[in-house]
Structures are given as C-alpha cells and as structure tokens.
Amino acid sequence: QVQLIESGGGLVLAGGSLRLSCLVSGRAFTNYNMGWIRQAPGKVREFVVKISISGGSTYYADSVKARFTISRDNAKNTMYLQMNSLKPEDTAVYFCGASRSPLNVLTSDNINSWGQGTQVTVSS
Numbered sequence: 001q002v003q004l005i006e007s008g009g010g011l012v013l014a015g016g017s018l019r020l021s022c023l024v025s026g027r028a029f030t031n032y033n034m035g036w037i038r039q040a041p042g043k044v045r046e047f048v049v050k051i052s053i054s055g056g057s058t059y060y061a062d063s064v065k066a067r068f069t070i071s072r073d074n075a076k077n078t079m080y081l082q083m084n085s086l087k088p089e090d091t092a093v094y095f096c097g098a099s100r101s102p103l104n105v106l107t108s109d110n111i112n113s114w115g116q117g118t119q120v121t122v123s124s
Contacts, residue, residue, distance in 0.1 A: 009118030
C-alpha cells in the first residue's frame with residue numbers, strides 16, 4: 001500500500017487555473033499507474049484522467065480534454081494535474097488514486113490506494 005496526499009485545491013473564477021499535486025509515500029511510486037478521479041455532489045464519480053508508470057501514456061475524459069494536463073515526476077514521487085480554462089461544472093472533490101492494474105483497464109473500481117481528496121470550486 002501507498003499513502004497519497006493531494007494538495008492545490010481551492011476557489012477560482014471560471015476561466016482560471018489550478019494545479020493539483022499528489023504526493024505518494026510508502027512503496028515504490030513507479031509500481032503504480034496513477035489517476036485523478038472527481039466526485040461532485042449528486043453526480044456520478046468521474047475518472048478524469050490517468051497516466052502510466054513512465055508517464056508516456058495518458059487517457060483523458062472528454063469533459064476535460066484540451067483543458068487539463070496530467071503529469072508525474074517519478075524522482076519526486078508526485079503526480080500533478082494542471083487545470084486550465086476551468087468551468088463551474090469542474091467543481092468537485094478531486095481524488096488521486098494509485099493502481100497496480102494495467103492502464104487500459106484502470107477504473108475507479110481497481111484503485112488500490114486513494115488520497116483524502118481536495119476541493120475544487122469554480123465560480124461563475
């Protein structure tokens with residue numbers, strides 16, 4: 001198991017930007033594919049984006065393509081989510097997750113370790 005700690009959430013105006021970070025400790029960061037998942041009140045949990053161990057492969061939900069960018073720094077055991085052109089519908093609690101599952105089948109159901117979540121609120 002690994003421990004995940006998110007940071008970087010906050011309140012931002014529509015059109016603004018935020019950068020989330022997920023610091024991973026415990027076992028080797030490079031054993032895990034990683035992802036960002038968000039949960040808004042009254043809405044279905046959404047898997048926003050995922051990234052491979054090397055960082056060479058990424059998958060984005062259509063709702064965030066061209067606006068969000070995922071990255072990871074394996075030397076710092078940290079994953080990032082750069083969020084630009086934020087919209088009110090991006091408001092949610094954002095969780096980072098680590099998984100031993102292959103990237104192409106990685107979903108919320110096979111996340112091995114979750115962070116505590118960070119609130120992102122986008123006002124119009």
